[in-house]
Amino acid sequence: MSNRMNRRDCLRALGLSGLTAGLGLAATQPARAQGVGESSGFQSSVIDARKIQDARLAATIVDGKVIQPQRELPILHQTDVLVVGGGSAGVVAAIAAKRAGASVTLVERYGHFGGLWTGGLVVLILGHIVKGGKQVCQGIGEEMMRRMDKLDGAIINRRPGVNPTVDAEAAKYVMVEMIEEAGVDVFLHCWGVDAIVTQNTVRGVVFESKSGRQAILAKTVVDATGDGDLFAAAGAEFEHRSHNVGLVSRIGNLDQVDAEKAKEAPKPRRLGSATPAPGVNWVNLTGPEVDGLDLATLTRMEINHRKFIWKDVQRARQTPGYEKVYLVETAPQIGVRITRVLNGLNRVRLSDLKAATKFPDVVGVGGASNATHGEWQIPYGALVPTTVDNVLASGRCISMDMGMADLVRLIPNCFVTGHAAGVAAAVAVQDNCRPRDVDIAKVQKILRQQEAYLG
Numbered sequence: 001m002s003n004r005m006n007r008r009d010c011l012r013a014l015g016l017s018g019l020t021a022g023l024g025l026a027a028t029q030p031a032r033a034q035g036v037g038e039s040s041g042f043q044s045s046v047i048d049a050r051k052i053q054d055a056r057l058a059a060t061i062v063d064g065k066v067i068q069p070q071r072e073l074p075i076l077h078q079t080d081v082l083v084v085g086g087g088s089a090g091v092v093a094a095i096a097a098k099r100a101g102a103s104v105t106l107v108e109r110y111g112h113f114g115g116l117w118t119g120g121l122v123v124l125i126l127g128h129i130v131k132g133g134k135q136v137c138q139g140i141g142e143e144m145m146r147r148m149d150k151l152d153g154a155i156i157n158r159r160p161g162v163n164p165t166v167d168a169e170a171a172k173y174v175m176v177e178m179i180e181e182a183g184v185d186v187f188l189h190c191w192g193v194d195a196i197v198t199q200n201t202v203r204g205v206v207f208e209s210k211s212g213r214q215a216i217l218a219k220t221v222v223d224a225t226g227d228g229d230l231f232a233a234a235g236a237e238f239e240h241r242s243h244n245v246g247l248v249s250r251i252g253n254l255d256q257v258d259a260e261k262a263k264e265a266p267k268p269r270r271l272g273s274a275t276p277a278p279g280v281n282w283v284n285l286t287g288p289e290v291d292g293l294d295l296a297t298l299t300r301m302e303i304n305h306r307k308f309i310w311k312d313v314q315r316a317r318q319t320p321g322y323e324k325v326y327l328v329e330t331a332p333q334i335g336v337r338i339t340r341v342l343n344g345l346n347r348v349r350l351s352d353l354k355a356a357t358k359f360p361d362v363v364g365v366g367g368a369s370n371a372t373h374g375e376w377q378i379p380y381g382a383l384v385p386t387t388v389d390n391v392l393a394s395g396r397c398i399s400m401d402m403g404m405a406d407l408v409r410l411i412p413n414c415f416v417t418g419h420a421a422g423v424a425a426a427v428a429v430q431d432n433c434r435p436r437d438v439d440i441a442k443v444q445k446i447l448r449q450q451e452a453y454l455g
């Protein structure tokens with residue numbers, strides 16, 4: 001019997017309606033199972049009492065080693081373009097590929113879109129402008145900003161030459177809206193754990209979720225995990241770098257600081273900067289330079305940063321005038337800046353920024369954090385692995401010099417590389433070629449049609 005599911009079966013199996021993004025819920029109707037004396041409307045029922053896994057498929061211990069037996073995986077879904085990671089790069093990549101005509105599936109390990117932008121509470125959009133204030137991040141990233149312009153309380157500082165700040169919930173809402181409108185298939189709570197590779201060519205991805213281990217087959221994969229999880233699993237060459245790992249927080253009641261009393265003592269440090277929510281600031285935290293892929297380190301960072309932030313806000317509350325300031329929240333997602341960086345056919349180099357190099361395969365123009373630099377072009381080769389085929393990098397893990405990492409990883413620059421990867425992946429599928437062989441003029445034409453700025 002085939003394990004293959006068609007799209008409708010798979011959406012049904014997930015309890016999702018026919019809505020392409022799978023975001024409209026149509027749960028099975030359980031029988032009432034309300035206990036005597038309960039007054040609430042809770043309901044529960046047995047779905048399958050006999051569903052057991054064959055014990056022979058479980059991992060076992062052989063000669064003191066833990067061994068996972070070979071097994072066939074159910075194919076959950078098939079798609080033209082599979083985007084793994086629903087952060088700023090991945091969401092833009094998925095929308096771009098779908099608008100370019102491919103069938104697209106977007107998979108995200110958490111329950112929302114935006115990655116560090118929203119889950120990490122990094123709400124300040126740096127890097128969309130260059131010297132002179134010209135805005136170089138256009139296309140789908142700018143479309144998100146324009147949609148937020150129309151929402152109440154969603155974005156502030158939307159003036160030419162200024163870095164805007166968004167509300168994370170507004171950003172999540174806009175991304176859902178655009179993903180739904182585009183008709184992208186979505187699986188949330190789904191963690192990409194392995195690449196499916198035959199002869200150096202990626203054919204799909206293995207995922208782990210509460211539904212078990214399943215496969216999605218794809219003609220082209222965009223790695224938008226930020227950490228290059230998929231190109232690494234596929235055997236592509238990369239550098240493993242350390243960087244500062246921080247944790248963002250939001251503090252409230254800054255509009256209730258008693259200005260007269262506040263003159264009595266030095267202003268508390270780390271008060272952050274304004275967000276669209278009145279009296280609420282977002283507070284960045286640089287953190288130590290560590291390995292953002294190391295489990296023990298990530299655990300320690302989460303614990304230490306939360307303790308530090310709580311105590312820091314308590315200190316601020318003891319400052320005259322700041323008694324009402326409080327900690328609204330620490331970000332659910334730890335702030336990992338850079339980990340794996342692809343070794344691509346080309347790379348984004350500091351020397352090219354300084355020389356304002358123009359690339360024949362330009363697929364985007366990067367901006368700066370404080371408008372001190374001119375335009376710098378992003379060559380398509382920075383998204384393409386040297387040896388492995390059918391996977392493209394996007395976002396903060398594309399091929400780049402150490403000296404360019406702190407520009408490449410800025411949110412608008414991740415929008416730009418996500419946009420490029422999505423369009424290139426769709427063109428590779430349409431023209432039945434490897435991503436390294438795409439007609440770059442065609443990719444550039446579609447990017448311009450989608451209002452991207454290529455210089």
Ligand SMILES: Cc1cc2nc3c(=O)[nH]c(=O)nc-3n(C[C@H](O)[C@H](O)[C@H](O)COP(=O)(O)OP(=O)(O)OC[C@H]3O[C@@H](n4cnc5c(N)ncnc54)[C@H](O)[C@@H]3O)c2cc1C
Nearest residue numbers: 085087088089109115116126192225226335395396409411
């Ligand atoms: C503390 C901090 C402060 C920053 N400050 C600024 C700033 O002020 N302005 C600015 O512009 N930028 C800033 N940045 C940088 C910016 O936030 C990030 O570089 C950018 O958001 C990265 O986008 P991305 O899509 O490449 O990756 P991410 O945002 O990391 O998105 C990756 C997505 O993939 C998902 N994912 C990961 N692995 C898997 C997997 N195996 N399977 C399925 N899904 C997976 C993640 O859950 C996530 O949603 C800051 C970063 C940090 C950490």
